[in-house]
Structure formats: structure tokens, C-alpha cells
Amino acid sequence: xxxxxxxxxxxxxxxxxxxxxxxxxxxxxxxxxxxxxxxxxxxxxxxxxxxxxxxxxxxxxxxxxxxxxxxxxxxxxxxxxxxxxxxxxxxxxxxxxxxxxxxxxxxxxxxxxxxxxxxxxxxxxxxxxxxxxxxxxxxxxxxxxxxxxxxxxxxxxxxxxxxxxxxxxxxxxxxxxxxxxxxxxxxxxxxxxxxxxxx
Numbered sequence: 001x002x003x004x005x006x007x008x009x010x011x012x013x014x015x016x017x018x019x020x021x022x023x024x025x026x027x028x029x030x031x032x033x034x035x036x037x038x039x040x041x042x043x044x045x046x047x048x049x050x051x052x053x054x055x056x057x058x059x060x061x062x063x064x065x066x067x068x069x070x071x072x073x074x075x076x077x078x079x080x081x082x083x084x085x086x087x088x089x090x091x092x093x094x095x096x097x098x099x100x101x102x103x104x105x106x107x108x109x110x111x112x113x114x115x116x117x118x119x120x121x122x123x124x125x126x127x128x129x130x131x132x133x134x135x136x137x138x139x140x141x142x143x144x145x146x147x148x149x150x151x152x153x154x155x156x157x158x159x160x161x162x163x164x165x166x167x168x169x170x171x172x173x174x175x176x177x178x179x180x181x182x183x184x185x186x187x188x189x190x191x192x193x194x195x196x197x198x199x
Contacts (some may be wrong), residue, residue: 012068012132012134014069015060015065020051021060024049024055024056024066025066025069025070025073026049028045028069028070032070032121033117036120037125041063042056042063045066067121067125067131067132070117071121075135077111079142081107082103093154097154100150101193102190104170105186108177108186112177115175115178115179116178118135118136119174120178122137144164144167147163147170148160150163154197169189172185172189173188173189
């Protein structure tokens with residue numbers, strides 16, 4: 001199923017959540033994150049959710065739309081958690097950058113044992129015409145924009161370079177957490193980020 005190409009400020013089409021749709025989405029989220037998007041079929045999702053395939057298609061129309069809902073829902077929850085952490089950090093620019101890394105560590109400990117769902121999904125969905133593709137790339141652009149805004153408060157002249165470096169540290173920590181080869185990738189990334197910010 002193709003999709004209209006969305007502009008950077010457009011949002012993907014979403015479906016209204018009925019109780020049956022919510023059960024489908026909860027099952028799909030568990031299955032997609034644990035096994036991968038391509039490995040999980042609609043039969044498995046319907047069986048796990050306790051609904052018929054007809055109900056699944058009536059609510060979502062396609063597996064692709066379930067993927068959109070899965071990723072967009074995770075992104076919304078992440079942004080909500082991060083907003084709370086940034087608010088608690090106060091107005092200090094350095095404290096707010098630190099709060100992003102600490103929020104990612106908390107999120108990953110609770111929801112991300114296998115790494116970042118957006119990065120994992122991008123490994124399976126590389127077609128820009130897939131309706132979930134803008135959700136994946138949009139989330140990463142949003143993170144870069146966030147780091148850029150925070151970096152401007154630290155060093156207006158070098159904000160773009162600082163933001164890109166913070167983004168690379170952050171994304172590297174997410175990937176390393178999912179792979180499990182470093183004992184505390186967020187701590188290591190945060191140490192590097194603090195050195196940059198102090199400099």
C-alpha cells in the first residue's frame with residue numbers, strides 16, 4: 001500500500017481507537033517490537049488480540065496502518081515523558097541536555113530492551129512511500145531540532161555542530177543499548193556530552 005508523500009509538518013493519518021482496535025494495537029506493539037515488523041503477520045496479531053481478521057481490517061484497513069499507529073504511539077509517549085523531564089530540569093541549558101539523555105536511559109530501561117523502535121523499524125522500512133516512513137524519519141528530525149534548540153542556549157555560534165554531535169551521541173547510545181555490548185551506554189554518552197558542554 002502506497003502513501004501520499006507528507007511534508008515535514010504534516011501528520012500521518014491515524015485511526016479512531018475502539019476497544020477492539022486498542023487490543024489489536026497493544027498486541028501488535030508487543031509482537032512488532034519483540035519479533036520485527038516483517039516477521040509478524042496479521043493472523044498472528046488478530047489471534048494475539050482475540051479478534052477476527054475482519055475486525056482488524058475493519059479498524060485499520062491494512063497492516064501498514066497498524067505499523068503507523070504502533071510507531072506514532074510510541075513517539076507520542078516518548079515525547080510526553082521527555083516533556084516532563086525537560087520541565088523538571090528547569091531553564092538551565094546544560095541541565096536540559098542532560099535531561100534528554102537521562103530520559104532516554106529511563107525509557108530504554110522500561111520500554112526499549114531491544115533498542116530504539118524507530119531505528120529497528122527503519123532497518124525494515126526503507127521505502128519512503130511506506131506510510132510509516134515519515135513517522136520514523138520525522139521522529140529523528142524532531143530529536144535533531146530539539147538538540148539544536150538546546151544547543152543554541154549553550155553556544156549560539158556553534159549550535160548546529162554541537163546539536164549534531166549530541167544527536168550522534170544520543171543515537172549511538174540507543175543502538176548500543178539495544179545491542180547490549182556496553183554496560184551503560186547512556187552514562188558513557190552523557191559523560192561525553194558533559195565534556196562538550198563544559199568546553
